Amino acid sequence: MTDLDRIAHLLDTAARTAESVPQVSLETPFTLDEAYDIQHRVVQLRVDRQDVVTGVKLGFTNPAKAAQMGLSDVIVGQITSDMAVADGGILDRERFIHVRAEPELAFRLGVNVNPADPRSSVYDAVDAVAPAIEFIDSRYRNFKFTLEDVVADNTSASAYTVGQWVPFGPRAPHLDISNCGVTLELDGHVVESGSTAAILGNPLRALDATKRMAAAYGFALPAGTIILAGAATIATAVGEHTTVTARVSKLGTVSARFSGGE
Ligand code: OOG
Ligand code: MG
Numbered sequence: 001m002t003d004l005d006r007i008a009h010l011l012d013t014a015a016r017t018a019e020s021v022p023q024v025s026l027e028t029p030f031t032l033d034e035a036y037d038i039q040h041r042v043v044q045l046r047v048d049r050q051d052v053v054t055g056v057k058l059g060f061t062n063p064a065k066a067a068q069m070g071l072s073d074v075i076v077g078q079i080t081s082d083m084a085v086a087d088g089g090i091l092d093r094e095r096f097i098h099v100r101a102e103p104e105l106a107f108r109l110g111v112n113v114n115p116a117d118p119r120s121s122v123y124d125a126v127d128a129v130a131p132a133i134e135f136i137d138s139r140y141r142n143f144k145f146t147l148e149d150v151v152a153d154n155t156s157a158s159a160y161t162v163g164q165w166v167p168f169g170p171r172a173p174h175l176d177i178s179n180c181g182v183t184l185e186l187d188g189h190v191v192e193s194g195s196t197a198a199i200l201g202n203p204l205r206a207l208d209a210t211k212r213m214a215a216a217y218g219f220a221l222p223a224g225t226i227i228l229a230g231a232a233t234i235a236t237a238v239g240e241h242t243t244v245t246a247r248v249s250k251l252g253t254v255s256a257r258f259s260g261g262e
Contacts, residue, residue, distance in 0.1 A: 034148070071146075106131075185244070
């Protein structure tokens with residue numbers, strides 16, 4: 001087994017058992033290209049267990065969120081059907097290590113995009129947008145990592161909930177989502193608030209970033225792909241028996257509840 005395979009298995013086991021592991025790069029330094037290679041192996045281990053890739057997620061598209069983690073470059077990870085939780089659904093808190101929630105926007109592609117084609121546009125392929133919550137759960141102790149560590153760990157992806165899809169894109173050009181108010185609530189109390197403008201200055205820029213990152217690191221963007229654009233506010237820790245709600249003006253609300261250890 002190569003080092004890259006060994007690290008992929010370590011991170012996959014940490015996710016499956018909800019047991020954190022020490023930061024890998026301190027023991028075994030690796031490059032950013034190798035980090036994406038490890039991430040592809042981590043996702044392949046899930047696919048080998050009949051999980052299905054549903055889309056991609058961007059990270060650190062919001063400078064406040066990047067500062068929270070002490071990093072600055074945009075990163076990309078992959079989301080899967082086992083990570084999807086229905087709007088209003090229940091998550092088992094015991095499946096997570098130290099889960100945090102962040103309010104996001106989700107875009108959906110109506111047609112395939114070839115990221116390697118210089119003429120292709122992700123925006124042109126978008127058919128809908130929705131409010132979303134991403135649940136991140138770093139497999140590293142104390143949520144501490146380098147850029148390479150977090151990319152290898154599939155950018156802390158662990159669960160996500162998407163609200164009602166609203167028609168958006170070239171066929172619904174009148175909806176302006178560049179500066180929508182966003183709140184994150186725990187049990188009805190607002191814990192973070194911000195704007196979709198915090199996502200790269202305009203969340204549509206997340207679509208260009210998606211194409212660039214997909215071309216650079218080998219992600220496919222078929223019709224039906226969900227793109228999580230990145231957090232509109234910093235992330236907040238979530239305990240047991242807690243309902244998490246994200247509200248995005250013009251788009252609506254989305255929520256999920258964490259069960260306890262009973
Ligand atoms: C990495 C994932 C960042 C976002 O929306 O910025 C991310 C992390 O903070 O653990 O998903
Ligand atoms: Mg996120």
